[in-house]
Amino acid sequence: MRWLVPIAAVLLPAAATAQGRCEIPAPASTEEPALRIGGALRFNYVWAGWLEGSRERGGDIFFESVILQGDASIDRFSFSAQYRLAVGFQALRHGWIGWQPSDELLLQVGLVPVSFGLLPYASHSWFFALPFYVGLEDDHDVGALATWRPGRFTFHLGLFKNAEPGLIGELRSSARLGYDVVPARVGDFERFEEETNAVHGRAALRLGDEAIGAEVGISARWGQLWDGTAFGDHQAAAVHVEARLHRFDFKLEAARYRFAPADGSDTVVFGAFGIPYAVAAEGSLFVAGVAYELPVELGPVERLLLYDDASFLVKHVPGASDSALSSLGVRVDAGPVLSWIEWIAGRNMPFVGPETAFGLAAGRSGAPWEHRLNVNFGYYFF
Numbered sequence: 001m002r003w004l005v006p007i008a009a010v011l012l013p014a015a016a017t018a019q020g021r022c023e024i025p026a027p028a029s030t031e032e033p034a035l036r037i038g039g040a041l042r043f044n045y046v047w048a049g050w051l052e053g054s055r056e057r058g059g060d061i062f063f064e065s066v067i068l069q070g071d072a073s074i075d076r077f078s079f080s081a082q083y084r085l086a087v088g089f090q091a092l093r094h095g096w097i098g099w100q101p102s103d104e105l106l107l108q109v110g111l112v113p114v115s116f117g118l119l120p121y122a123s124h125s126w127f128f129a130l131p132f133y134v135g136l137e138d139d140h141d142v143g144a145l146a147t148w149r150p151g152r153f154t155f156h157l158g159l160f161k162n163a164e165p166g167l168i169g170e171l172r173s174s175a176r177l178g179y180d181v182v183p184a185r186v187g188d189f190e191r192f193e194e195e196t197n198a199v200h201g202r203a204a205l206r207l208g209d210e211a212i213g214a215e216v217g218i219s220a221r222w223g224q225l226w227d228g229t230a231f232g233d234h235q236a237a238a239v240h241v242e243a244r245l246h247r248f249d250f251k252l253e254a255a256r257y258r259f260a261p262a263d264g265s266d267t268v269v270f271g272a273f274g275i276p277y278a279v280a281a282e283g284s285l286f287v288a289g290v291a292y293e294l295p296v297e298l299g300p301v302e303r304l305l306l307y308d309d310a311s312f313l314v315k316h317v318p319g320a321s322d323s324a325l326s327s328l329g330v331r332v333d334a335g336p337v338l339s340w341i342e343w344i345a346g347r348n349m350p351f352v353g354p355e356t357a358f359g360l361a362a363g364r365s366g367a368p369w370e371h372r373l374n375v376n377f378g379y380y381f382f
Helices: 002-012 052-057
Strands: 033-046 060-074 077-086 091-100 105-113 138-150 153-163 185-187 189-191 194-208 212-226 231-245 248-260 267-272 275-280 282-298 301-315 325-334 336-349 370-382
Touching: 002 282, 033 052, 060 267, 091 138, 185 275, 189 267, 212 248, 267 336
Parallel strands: none
Antiparallel strands: 033 060, 033 370, 060 077, 077 091, 091 105, 105 138, 138 153, 153 194, 185 189, 194 212, 212 231, 231 248, 248 282, 267 275, 282 301, 301 325, 325 336, 336 370
16 A cells, blocks of 8 residues: 555546546437447656655656547437546446437436536646545536536536445545545545435526637535445535636636534545545635637647646635645647646645645645646547
């Protein structure tokens, strides 16, 4: 177990999907059967400023993941599944069966998205924003989801029996691709809770058009925590705005969450990518991001996306120190090869400094900003 933490500090979130990077859209429903197979092969370069060895070597390049995805549709039925093989574990990211009884309504069952806050992501960065690390961005759970789009409105209602299952890895409870509360040990700290019996809802309104427009929305979720003997619960709520002004994109989100274990603990354990860590049981999240899309003709490079994302976690736990994350970067599109080049700064932040295990829990008072240069690149086929 001891070797996992230093490796995680530079590899993780190695298997995390960046914004739309592996979101291979399912083919539209047709009367004739439609099938598409897609995926990616990805690598990651990391220069970790807090690790002397990484600084002296000039960083390291690692295999990050192999991604396989299948999508199918016939009549009003559809199917989509994505599986990933990464360093130390492998897992199903999503897998659902869908039925579209009308043009406005889609029903999905299986390992489906937890539609909360900004969609599909609260960030532009490959490294995501802080909501991701507490299970409020790009998460999938086992249950059913209804999506209804009447006119300019979009409504989501989800019912979930449990979080996504851990599959193959040394720490099975954390062998997943989205963060959830998991029963696991972090150092000498051990928790037994897991998520169950959850419901969530989201409502959003689109304004304007694709060139100049915005979406405003609200989200809420509630569920239970089961520790093997007794129930606790968890709640979260958010408001968000995403605006488009020609080539500019702006994201804003504010969220509040609370986890209430049966024994009253002010700390829970989250896990994904084979690594668990501790998180403050109550906090507020703030997200702001801006991106600019720049079409170019530089050899095979046809598009650049310049972005700057910032997110903050204010912990409502006595004595805890807050966390922050900033990502300044560019996405480079060169045909089937996509790359994200990012300068990441974090304080009390997992995988950006030595505070991975307890950075999002008590943290460290006066913790300095740590830095990481991250380059993810891969070949995508679909």
